[in-house]
Amino acid sequence: MFVCTMLCGLWDTAQGRRLHLGSCKVNIHTQELRHHFQHIRQSMISGDDHKGIRLLRKDMMHSLQATESCCFLRQLLHFYMDKVFINYTSSHSLHRRTTSVLANSFLSITKDLRVCHANAQCECGEDAKLKLTGIQTTYDKLDQASGAVKAIGELDSLLEWIESFQHH
Numbered sequence: 001m002f003v004c005t006m007l008c009g010l011w012d013t014a015q016g017r018r019l020h021l022g023s024c025k026v027n028i029h030t031q032e033l034r035h036h037f038q039h040i041r042q043s044m045i046s047g048d049d050h051k052g053i054r055l056l057r058k059d060m061m062h063s064l065q066a067t068e069s070c071c072f073l074r075q076l077l078h079f080y081m082d083k084v085f086i087n088y089t090s091s092h093s094l095h096r097r098t099t100s101v102l103a104n105s106f107l108s109i110t111k112d113l114r115v116c117h118a119n120a121q122c123e124c125g126e127d128a129k130l131k132l133t134g135i136q137t138t139y140d141k142l143d144q145a146s147g148a149v150k151a152i153g154e155l156d157s158l159l160e161w162i163e164s165f166q167h168h
């Protein structure tokens with residue numbers, strides 16, 4: 001019994017945690033994402049010149065209906081890939097490599113979410129659209145470099161929100 005429990009735990013870790021985003025079910029390796037993010041987290045937070053501004057407010061993300069979480073996550077990951085990671089520049093090779101790994105991980109997740117969207121399991125309601133528009137509007141008020149550092153520095157909030165959908 002102990003061996004089975006250990007093997008199942010290792011399999012679960014290797015495969016990522018199963019997330020239930022409304023009726024969409026995907027595996028996301030949040031521990032791996034956190035591991036990579038930890039390499040640059042402190043630099044992003046200390047490099048944030050706009051600490052009084054929040055892009056990813058926890059209350060805003062947690063107030064989303066579960067049925068809209070798939071759509072919101074899909075659009076938010078696209079926002080990170082299309083605006084944030086593209087506009088991030090650093091002289092530190094570790095930072096560039098880490099953001100590249102995170103961007104590739106986000107791309108992989110969006111591919112899984114695209115399948116849910118194609119199967120009508122990823123509902124895009126008005127609330128999710130409004131919240132994402134609010135994030136983008138706030139981001140666009142910052143210059144590109146500052147906005148990118150801020151958004152990357154707030155990945156903790158995104159990862160925490162994603163982890164709230166894990167079913168153990």
